[in-house]
Amino acid sequence: MDHALPPMDVSSRVERLRSTLTDAKVDALLVTNLTNVRYLTGFTGTAGRLLVDADGVLFVTDGRYGEQATAQLADSSVTAQIEVAGAAGQTSALVARLGRLAGGSRLGLEAQSVTWAAQRDYLDAFESVDLKVVPTRSLVEKLREVKDLGEVARIESAAALADAALEQVRSQLDDGPTEVEFGLELDTAMRRLGADDISFETIVASGPNGSRPHHRPGPRPIRDGDLVVIDFGALVDGYHSDMTRTVLVGEGNETQRRMYQVVRDSQAAGVAAVRAGATTGEVDKACREVIADAGWADAFLHSTGHGVGLDIHEAPSVAEGGTIELAEGQVVTVEPGVYLPDHGGVRIEDTVVVTGSGCRVLTTTHRESNI
Ligand code: ZN
Ligand code: ZN
Numbered sequence: 001m002d003h004a005l006p007p008m009d010v011s012s013r014v015e016r017l018r019s020t021l022t023d024a025k026v027d028a029l030l031v032t033n034l035t036n037v038r039y040l041t042g043f044t045g046t047a048g049r050l051l052v053d054a055d056g057v058l059f060v061t062d063g064r065y066g067e068q069a070t071a072q073l074a075d076s077s078v079t080a081q082i083e084v085a086g087a088a089g090q091t092s093a094l095v096a097r098l099g100r101l102a103g104g105s106r107l108g109l110e111a112q113s114v115t116w117a118a119q120r121d122y123l124d125a126f127e128s129v130d131l132k133v134v135p136t137r138s139l140v141e142k143l144r145e146v147k148d149l150g151e152v153a154r155i156e157s158a159a160a161l162a163d164a165a166l167e168q169v170r171s172q173l174d175d176g177p178t179e180v181e182f183g184l185e186l187d188t189a190m191r192r193l194g195a196d197d198i199s200f201e202t203i204v205a206s207g208p209n210g211s212r213p214h215h216r217p218g219p220r221p222i223r224d225g226d227l228v229v230i231d232f233g234a235l236v237d238g239y240h241s242d243m244t245r246t247v248l249v250g251e252g253n254e255t256q257r258r259m260y261q262v263v264r265d266s267q268a269a270g271v272a273a274v275r276a277g278a279t280t281g282e283v284d285k286a287c288r289e290v291i292a293d294a295g296w297a298d299a300f301l302h303s304t305g306h307g308v309g310l311d312i313h314e315a316p317s318v319a320e321g322g323t324i325e326l327a328e329g330q331v332v333t334v335e336p337g338v339y340l341p342d343h344g345g346v347r348i349e350d351t352v353v354v355t356g357s358g359c360r361v362l363t364t365t366h367r368e369s370n371i
Pocket of ligand 1: 231232242243244349
């Protein structure tokens with residue numbers, strides 16, 4: 001199904017990264033986070049590093065990925081010097097390239113993904129070069145926040161698959177499956193419909209298990225009177241979707257029905273608050289106020305949302321007090337919840353893309369309690 005997806009604008013990304021290096025006070029950046037490598041080059045292998053400096057790009061990988069790297073970088077129209085070698089050869093190639101920088105130049109490493117051990121190894125490996133190795137944060141992740149149309153199309157396609165999968169299996173909830181069984185049905189349906197994979201380990205949290213927001217599915221059978229929190233997504237061409245729906249099996253009690261209505265109102269208020277220029281804190285507040293007014297402020301156990309893209313959780317975080325201004329093209333979730341040990345949990349989550357005037361909701365399964 002990938003052939004139906006519009007192309008992504010990969011080739012401009014290195015240049016956008018390069019334009020941030022001066023502000024980050026580095027002359028070159030060694031990109032080692034594989035998700036960031038993928039974003040910048042289209043390379044999907046499990047071993048590859050990218051050195052970006054003012055003059056160009058060096059991509060190093062090992063013999064398993066030589067052919068793939070050449071093809072994928074060409075497909076993405078990314079111009080780079082590609083070196084295919086073992087570990088020592090890759091180091092030599094990096095050292096040779098770094099040796100062309102002016103003496104005393106600063107090389108950035110990605111502090112959030114380089115281990116302490118790897119950092120020590122890089123210091124040793126680059127000892128012969130006159131440069132200073134410094135930590136950087138989120139340089140590529142920042143670029144990844146705003147999605148191009150091709151990226152949004154992939155997330156939307158993943159969301160549509162997840163919607164269709166839930167539609168296929170939802171009636172089985174009435175047959176009393178265990179959480180594990182229902183989760184497997186959902187996962188299998190997503191794969192059969194064409195998802196490359198599931199987006200993350202599907203959450204099916206029934207009855208008392210629902211009061212733990214990240215419960216792992218277990219052997220408990222789903223039964224009448226349960227609230228069932230179902231949090232899941234699909235993966236399409238590296239891009240994730242993320243949606244939660246909560247089902248009330250049978251009539252439930254008055255508290256459960258009220259929990260549902262409050263979370264639904266809260267979630268709708270959050271989605272209505274999303275627009276370019278609104279802060280992440282304002283979106284969180286819109287959700288939190290509705291739940292607080294119902295007297296359940298302490299039962300909303302997590303933040304309101306997060307960015308979604310090549311990672312299931314990425315920037316920006318939509319959390320209490322957040323001051324980041326949302327921008328057109330960002331993709332975020334809105335997912336308030338109320339969790340009460342005696343009644344279970346309710347969470348409703350949509351993935352939305354920010355527009356100038358509001359947002360477009362990518363996850364479209366209806367939000368009634370009887371899905
Ligand atoms: Zn989710
Ligand atoms: Zn989420």
